[in-house]
Amino acid sequence: MKKLLLASALFLGHAAQAQKLTATERKIVASVQRNMPNSEQLLEQVVNINSGTLNVKGVREVGTVFQKEFEALGFKTEWVAMPVGMQRAGHLVAERKGSKGKRLFLIGHLDTVFELDMPAGKFTRLNDSTATGQGVNDMKGGNVVMLAALQALQANGLLKNASITAYFTGDEERGGKGPEARADFIARAKQADVALAFETATNLHTVATARRGASTWQLNTFGTASHSSGIFKPGVSYGAIYEAARILTDFRETLSQEQYLTFNPGLLVGGAEVNYDETKARAEVVGKTNIIAAAATVSGDLRFLTEAQKEAARTKMRAIVAQNLAGTRAEITFTDGLPGMAPTPGNQKLAALADQTSRDLGHGPVAAGNPGSRGAGDISYVAQYLDCLDGLGASGKGAHAAGETINLREFPMLVERAALMIYRLTR
Incomplete structure (x- = not known):
């Protein structure tokens, strides 16, 4: 009887939260859920490609996988080459031009810390809620969160007239030397209003308004x-x-x-x-x-x-x-x-959006995390130019170490949150 009452309470709680979503937003969530098997399959595909920063071929191979996915969504894509002497793969950029809502700059990276001579495993499910593999959360999982969110919007015709640039650097973990390494990245970010970065989520309830x-x-x-x-x-x-x-x-x-x-x-x-x-x-x-x-x-x-x-x-x-x-x-x-990414009122407003979106989905509250608990990230290069929020990617443990994991239970919830945040920002 107690179990029945608990189940009923949980159902009623989720039903009440669902009422806070519009009909369109409920369709977005349904699309995320329907597409989740494909999202997990894509994650496995890219995790199984070694893309250590110095493995230029591998980084390009991972980028090509995402390039095809973005082109299928109607994005125009291009590779931004780096000087030959830098020995880096370059950056993948996918863009849609529009005039509706905020102009978004979405940030990911294609490389991992796991070079070819380092021990790192293939994508492996450990149980129903956990998988391991090289870069599975940092940040191939985050890249898939971003893509899956956009796929859910496209499935409902909601990318029309949106202005979105998705920028995947090829050397975040071991940046190339010289201003050329991030010149194009910074220039494109300056054309946007909001930057959202899909680095590892500390957990479902924490985002980053500041990074050291x-x-x-x-x-x-x-x-x-x-x-x-x-x-x-x-x-x-x-x-x-x-x-x-x-x-x-x-x-x-x-x-x-x-x-x-x-x-x-x-x-x-x-x-x-x-x-x-x-x-x-x-x-x-x-x-x-x-x-x-x-x-x-x-x-x-x-x-x-x-x-x-x-x-x-x-x-x-x-x-x-x-x-x-x-x-x-x-x-x-x-x-x-x-550089550092200092906390700003604009960044806090984005955190408030993440919080409200998460609550509306029934996933609970979201708060800004402790900047001292995170390392540096690409978003810091552009934090002085526009409002920024990071930590929107996949959650898990052990980033940068053999045995890195992703939380598959939270994975679809993070995609839902990202999809609705992007939808609300581009209205």
């Missing part, structure tokens, strides 16, 4: 090589390794408690001689326990919410680097990467 930016730094320290028995004596160098350790400790003690700011020394080498190849992230080191280290190199990242926070952190880091131990010197250089 990411940059890198390299610290080089120098000492004077001599016999280790003299260390700590007047006139004898403390050595490059102690100087590097001092700086890293001061970084941690001075900056580690600031909200949204993180910095990680990912590589450290030191000794009598150091030869560091930055392009390959490899080093050759020569040293002995009885020789004071003459050189050390540390490479790391710096993540931040705003440009002001980034610059303030760099200023403090430079000051720490300048306070050298006896007989040592140090220098630090910074390289910009992805």
